[in-house]
Amino acid sequence: MNEPGAFTHNEIISQPSVWAQALQTYHAQAKGLTQFWQSQPVDQMVFTGCGSTYYLSLTAAALFQTLTGIPSVARPASELALFPDLVYPPDQRLMLSVISRSGETTETIEAVSVFRERTGGRVLAITCDSQSTLAKAADIVLAADFAQEQSFAQTRSFSSMLILAQALAGHLAGQDVKMLLSSLPEICDRLLSEYHDLSRQRGEAEKIDRFFFLGAGYQYGLACEAMLKMKEMSLSYSEAFHPLEFRHGPMSMVNENTLVVGLISDEAHRQEVVVLNHMRRLGGDILAIADFAGNEINALGEVIRLQSDLPPWARSALYLPNLQLMAYYRAIARGQNPDRPNNLAAVIKIDTFR
Structure with a gap:
């Protein structure tokens, strides 16, 4: 087995x-x-x-x-x-x-x-x-x-x-x-290797009891998927929001037991960095994922640098693999089996739909 x-x-x-x-x-x-x-x-x-x-x-x-x-x-x-x-x-x-x-x-x-x-x-x-x-x-x-x-x-x-x-x-x-x-396969291979330990450390961090994934534009759907992976694999409290929307209520949940993951865009990175800095001041840990990280992004804390040199639309898939690894290691650390998440099936069917 x-x-x-x-x-x-x-x-x-x-x-x-x-x-x-x-x-x-x-x-x-x-x-x-x-x-x-x-x-x-x-x-x-x-x-x-x-x-x-x-x-x-x-x-x-x-x-x-x-x-x-x-x-x-x-x-x-x-x-x-x-x-x-x-x-x-x-x-x-x-x-x-x-x-x-x-x-x-x-x-x-x-x-x-x-x-x-x-x-x-x-x-x-x-x-x-x-x-x-x-x-x-x-x-x-x-x-x-x-x-x-x-x-x-x-x-x-x-x-x-x-x-x-x-x-x-x-x-x-x-x-x-x-x-x-x-170039996507080669970049993915590098990211899985270079940031494997970081993904594991973030997933296994015992003090973290809630996860928020923030993304805008192309990255919003990816933030939602990262949220779902963390939730279904590890049974952890996990939510996804547009970065600026997060300030309208949800940030009340941020404390020293929080990991806020920012999927940084090129188009709105200045505003996204402002939000992440705000969450850091509230006590949250920050993990940023960006193509290239300038001083303002590096200052946030831990950063996964894609370094793809690709236009934003072409690099979307690169945001995901390390977040999947993080959810996997979180699940294992909590004694869950990510292969068979609780209450789920590979295909969801409804007997009487119409």
């Missing part, structure tokens, strides 16, 4: 090689995706998923709108299935991008059915199972079967599907995706 967490640990550290496969997969399908995209005009993109993949959708929608100029929104699949009138504007040519590791989640499949009934629009699936119900229901599929996991918590599946979404948005916007994203 495997040690508790063995699958999760292996899946986290396998990400460099799995990311390389994700990029190869995208490049092999790039021509077909271009033809699919150009075959019909699109007025709005709607991204959806459940749990982790809903958070992935938040980042994917932000990437897509910024790069392509096409208005893009993200909603939980259950909202699309149960409250479609709140999401689908009339007389708009819509495309639904559905993100799901298994391709079998009940709300996800229902969201596709309702979308077809309401709009007749096209469906793009991003999944880790090319033979799933979702894949068969979609018009076109980006599949990362090689990223599938034995653990319940998503790690490499999330980041691999994110890379596929990054590549899609960049490619359709005319970016040189092959050149820009090719």
Whole structure:
């Protein structure tokens, strides 16, 4: 029998090689995706998923709108299935991008059915199972079967599907995706090695009893995913907020037993540093993740430096691996098995949805 967490640990550290496969997969399908995209005009993109993949959708929608100029929104699949009138504007040519590791989640499949009934629009699936119900229901599929996991918590599946979404948005916007994203596996490998001990120390810190993950723009969905990893793997109190929103009430929870993790953006780093400095003065420990750290970021305390030299949209996946490791080590230190988080299953199904 495997040690508790063995699958999760292996899946986290396998990400460099799995990311390389994700990029190869995208490049092999790039021509077909271009033809699919150009075959019909699109007025709005709607991204959806459940749990982790809903958070992935938040980042994917932000990437897509910024790069392509096409208005893009993200909603939980259950909202699309149960409250479609709140999401689908009339007389708009819509495309639904559905993100799901298994391709079998009940709300996800229902969201596709309702979308077809309401709009007749096209469906793009991003999944880790090319033979799933979702894949068969979609018009076109980006599949990362090689990223599938034995653990319940998503790690490499999330980041691999994110890379596929990054590549899609960049490619359709005319970016040189092959050149820009090719360095991601190597950078990921360096980050996992260089900051392994820091990730472990932060995860095993006994004095910390609450975690807050702050991110804006592309990073908000990633902050939410980091929050979920910490919560589901280790059963720790963990929340995610936009940095400036954190000051409107939630910062009342900050004390000397708090770790505040800032996913620093290029665009708003000055404001984000102000917030993190404020939390430090309130007694919180600070961990910042930034591409390059100037004096004002270095002064915050511990910093994970991505040093990617990539544009913001191209580096999104790099924020995650060390935070996944931190959650893993937190779980092990607390006697939890991150392979099988409490009360969870790999695929969530509902017997009577409609």
